[in-house]
Amino acid sequence: MLSRIDLRGAALSDLDARGLRATLPRAEFDVEAALDALRPICEHVEHGGEQALLELGEKFDGVRPPSLRVPQEVLDAALADLDPAVRAALEESIRRARLVHSDQRRQTVTTQVAPGGSVTEKWIPVDRVGLYVPGGKAVYPSSVVMNVVPAQLAEVGSIAVASPPQRDNGGYPHPTILAACALLGVDEVYAAGGAQAVAMFAYGARDADGATVCEPATLVTGPGNIYVAAAKRLLKGLIGIDAEAGPTEIAILADGTADPELVAADLISQAEHDELAASVLVTDSTELADAVDVALARRAAATKHHERVDVALRGRQSGTVLVDDVDAGLRVVDAYAAEHLEIQTADAAAVAARVRNAGAIFVGSFAPVSLGDYAAGSNHVLPTGGCACHSSGLSVQSFLRGVHIVDYSRDALAEVADTVVTLANSEDLPAHGEAVTARFEGDR
Ligand SMILES: NC(=O)c1ccc[n+]([C@@H]2O[C@H](COP(=O)([O-])OP(=O)(O)OC[C@H]3O[C@@H](n4cnc5c(N)ncnc54)[C@H](O)[C@@H]3O)[C@@H](O)[C@H]2O)c1
Numbered sequence: 001m002l003s004r005i006d007l008r009g010a011a012l013s014d015l016d017a018r019g020l021r022a023t024l025p026r027a028e029f030d031v032e033a034a035l036d037a038l039r040p041i042c043e044h045v046e047h048g049g050e051q052a053l054l055e056l057g058e059k060f061d062g063v064r065p066p067s068l069r070v071p072q073e074v075l076d077a078a079l080a081d082l083d084p085a086v087r088a089a090l091e092e093s094i095r096r097a098r099l100v101h102s103d104q105r106r107q108t109v110t111t112q113v114a115p116g117g118s119v120t121e122k123w124i125p126v127d128r129v130g131l132y133v134p135g136g137k138a139v140y141p142s143s144v145v146m147n148v149v150p151a152q153l154a155e156v157g158s159i160a161v162a163s164p165p166q167r168d169n170g171g172y173p174h175p176t177i178l179a180a181c182a183l184l185g186v187d188e189v190y191a192a193g194g195a196q197a198v199a200m201f202a203y204g205a206r207d208a209d210g211a212t213v214c215e216p217a218t219l220v221t222g223p224g225n226i227y228v229a230a231a232k233r234l235l236k237g238l239i240g241i242d243a244e245a246g247p248t249e250i251a252i253l254a255d256g257t258a259d260p261e262l263v264a265a266d267l268i269s270q271a272e273h274d275e276l277a278a279s280v281l282v283t284d285s286t287e288l289a290d291a292v293d294v295a296l297a298r299r300a301a302a303t304k305h306h307e308r309v310d311v312a313l314r315g316r317q318s319g320t321v322l323v324d325d326v327d328a329g330l331r332v333v334d335a336y337a338a339e340h341l342e343i344q345t346a347d348a349a350a351v352a353a354r355v356r357n358a359g360a361i362f363v364g365s366f367a368p369v370s371l372g373d374y375a376a377g378s379n380h381v382l383p384t385g386g387c388a389c390h391s392s393g394l395s396v397q398s399f400l401r402g403v404h405i406v407d408y409s410r411d412a413l414a415e416v417a418d419t420v421v422t423l424a425n426s427e428d429l430p431a432h433g434e435a436v437t438a439r440f441e442g443d444r
């Protein structure tokens with residue numbers, strides 16, 4: 001089922017890093033390609049406010065929401081009607097996420113640079129965040145947890161959620177998404193999806209009379225499809241964003257010790273998100289690759305979303321990469337920089353410790369990606385499209401800014417004045433030095 005790329009022997013050693021990246025499977029319709037489609041959507045929201053957002057709901061989600069903001073009674077009813085088993089599972093997911101994310105909180109640190117001279121690094125949360133929760137082909141209450149838990153632990157003062165309107169829920173987001181918001185104490189929820197939701201948070205939205213319906217946010221986080229990721233790229237600067245967390249990717253580095261049934265199950269688990277999802281196997285075992293193909297064909301045909309899975313597995317973003325050994329495999333997975341990387345090899349922990357580029361790493365046979373999706377305690381909002389070589393998954397840190405507070409006494413400044421003047425003159429910016437010496441003019 002998976003196409004094959006053979007990188008054994010010179011095929012790998014002859015490639016430099018750029019050439020290797022270009023050889024690996026990636027979708028043709030990427031974030032850059034989606035930008036043109038959504039520029040007019042974002043402009044429509046900027047100028048058309050609430051009315052534009054309601055229209056775009058009708059156009060892209062097949063239903064015009066009764067109101068952009070979800071009324072409190074609708075949130076309360078969703079929580080009251082939530083299946084107790086789903087509520088218990090969400091509560092356990094929240095508990096584990098809070099455990100892990102609590103440990104990410106940064107402390108204010110003061111460094112005494114010289115007598116009387118200190119720099120304090122203080123972590124200040126953004127004022128207001130817009131959290132995106134996907135809801136197109138599937139709905140994602142788990143992404144409410146993954147967005148809201150770190151934002152709350154970072155003590156962001158104002159938290160709003162947007163998710164696409166659902167035809168089956170009278171034009172409001174899916175009831176389990178609303179219930180998850182209510183469970184976490186989030187009461188500002190909007191029925192808006194895709195690029196238009198990101199634009200709503202960037203520009204804010206007013207009604208036809210000019211009254212504010214949604215205040216602009218300073219930061220927008222959360223996962224979504226290619227249009228959501230592209231909107232974040234387009235509006236970055238006006239708003240802060242987390243990493244581009246677009247269509248899901250799984251890469252599995254496996255050797256002959258791996259169980260082909262488990263490898264196939266995990267590749268399919270992420271392929272069911274989206275036709276653009278990527279499932280990549282990197283292995284030094286042709287026997288394993290063959291057995292995975294057989295298992296994929298059987299399992300893919302039997303799974304609920306088999307049509308989507310089939311398209312994703314056959315797409316050019318998915319494939320098997322054959323390598324000489326695990327060392328060569330590590331070079332390939334580092335170049336690919338997967339959102340999720342599973343290590344299913346002998347001595348998996350030691351191999352995992354050598355990985356440099358991945359959004360999250362899952363070690364051995366008992367840590368499938370779907371554990372991380374729901375209940376490992378780790379965050380599932382992770383960088384895609386190779387962004388894992390420079391960006392991290394969502395964390396408490398994503399919602400904080402580190403601000404340096406510089407506090408120097410007269411004596412401490414006098415002590416370093418010559419250093420500043422010398423460096424300022426070396427850059428031909430003498431007024432910088434004069435701003436320091438002006439403070440000591442009376443001393444001469
Ligand atoms: N990287 C991560 O951390 C992560 C986590 C969870 C999910 N995901 C990904 O999130 C995505 C969820 O996608 P989804 O589609 O189910 O929900 P979604 O909410 O991301 O997207 C639905 C929205 O897409 C917009 N849209 C659809 N077709 C469009 C078009 N032709 N032009 C413009 N806009 C269009 C619509 O406005 C719709 O509301 C999947 O790709 C999944 O893999 C990623």
Ligand SMILES: N[C@H](CO)Cc1c[nH]c[nH+]1
Nearest residue numbers: 140142248373380381382
């Ligand atoms: N695998 C997705 C991207 O990390 C997250 C998710 C949510 N629900 C199921 N899966």
Ligand SMILES: [Zn+2]
Nearest residue numbers: 248269270373
């Ligand atoms: Zn998933």
